[in-house]
Amino acid sequence: MLLTYRQISFKIFHIMKRFVKKHLPRWLQSYFRRVYYHYPIVRRIYYLPANIRDALRWRGKKLAPPRSKIFVGDGDFELAGQEFLGYFTDLCGLGPKENILEIGSGIGRMAIPLTNFLSLEGSYVGMDIVAEGIEWCRKKITPLFPNFTFFQSDIYNYQYNSRGRCRAGEYRFPFADASFDFVFLTSVFTHMLPADVDHYLAEISRVLRPGGRCLVTYFLLDDAVRAALQTGRHHMKYPYEDCLVIDPQMPEASISHPEKRIRELYLKYGLAISEPVRYGNWCGREEFLSSQDIVIAMKTMSLKKEKTGPKTSAN
Ligand SMILES: C[S@@+](CC[C@H](N)C(=O)[O-])C[C@H]1O[C@@H](n2cnc3c(N)ncnc32)[C@H](O)[C@@H]1O
Numbered sequence: 214m215l216l217t218y219r220q221i222s223f224k225i226f227h228i229m230k231r232f233v234k235k236h237l238p239r240w241l242q243s244y245f246r247r248v249y250y251h252y253p254i255v256r257r258i259y260y261l262p263a264n265i266r267d268a269l270r271w272r273g274k275k276l277a278p279p280r281s282k283i284f285v286g287d288g289d290f291e292l293a294g295q296e297f298l299g300y301f302t303d304l305c306g307l308g309p310k311e312n313i314l315e316i317g318s319g320i321g322r323m324a325i326p327l328t329n330f331l332s333l334e335g336s337y338v339g340m341d342i343v344a345e346g347i348e349w350c351r352k353k354i355t356p357l358f359p360n361f362t363f364f365q366s367d368i369y370n371y372q373y374n375s376r377g378r379c380r381a382g383e384y385r386f387p388f389a390d391a392s393f394d395f396v397f398l399t400s401v402f403t404h405m406l407p408a409d410v411d412h413y414l415a416e417i418s419r420v421l422r423p424g425g426r427c428l429v430t431y432f433l434l435d436d437a438v439r440a441a442l443q444t445g446r447h448h449m450k451y452p453y454e455d456c457l458v459i460d461p462q463m464p465e466a467s468i469s470h471p472e473k474r475i476r477e478l479y480l481k482y483g484l485a486i487s488e489p490v491r492y493g494n495w496c497g498r499e500e501f502l503s504s505q506d507i508v509i510a511m512k513t514m515s516l517k518k519e520k521t522g523p524k525t526s527a528n
Pocket residue numbers: 284285286316317318319320321322323340341342343346368369370373381398399400401404405
């Protein structure tokens with residue numbers, strides 16, 4: 214089977230990445246990570262040849278950001294969006310007329326495939342803390358799809374917005390209670406600290422209508438996963454509060470949360486988990502759905518009713 218140029222370059226990139234992760238001292242990796250995220254000019258230079266090649270190839274006909282602007286991970290940008298659109302429809306029953314909120318919308322990786330799915334009766338709001346990503350989405354997506362809107366919240370995150378003025382743990386989403394049918398976060402709580410995740414789950418529950426659903430990805434820890442991560446080969450091994458992180462100097466670089474705490478939070482905020490949790494292969498699992506663990510839940514009628522009502526799978 215012949216591989217395309219794109220597949221070959223991905224393979225080479227991942228081999229190099231594995232090599233760097235294995236052989237470069239941790240402090241140097243941490244330094245490079247900070248440079249990569251805090252100085253976008255570095256990405257612009259690094260991806261200049263790819264930008265030129267894509268520009269010549271697509272001539273503005275494709276709705277996708279230039280590679281130098283992509284700060285949301287190094288996987289295949291388009292495939293990741295398509296993959297999650299499948300989970301939204303197949304696992305969450307998302308329909309084209311729903312009101313959707315994406316927290317941590319990055320640079321439109323999930324929004325772009327949704328533009329071909331949502332009808333004009335539906336709506337999408339994307340929120341992120343990185344101004345460049347929001348600007349690109351506003352400029353390229355909203356004019357073509359006016360029911361897609363984007364806004365930036367100037368929230369601090371050491372990796373993504375180290376000059377942010379607000380704290381995630383105190384931020385109230387600017388939406389009325391029960392105003393969304395579906396809320397999702399892909400690869401966002403894997404970059405947020407425990408107290409902030411707690412507060413965001415409360416906010417997600419508040420803005421979801423009763424019966425509304427949410428899909429959130431995590432790196433979830435239990436005893437077996439912790440043991441697997443201690444083999445020494447995995448980089449998610451440095452303790453941070455009750456979590457494990459890959460970079461103690463920048464815990465937001467990648468953070469795994471105990472599943473038990475996350476389940477307690479869902480229960481506390483009236484979010485009934487639709488079992489099973491779809492575990493990912495991030496920690497070396499052989500059976501998996503995606504790379505991260507996927508938790509889908511439904512907002513119960515009210516916290517009060519939940520106590521007396523039938524048991525949910527999260528109880
Ligand atoms: C790995 S990227 C994923 C982006 C997007 N969800 C996707 O899948 O393409 C992590 C995202 O989380 C955002 N983020 C980090 N902390 C946040 C916070 N407190 N509130 C909202 N977004 C946040 C970052 O700005 C970044 O866009």
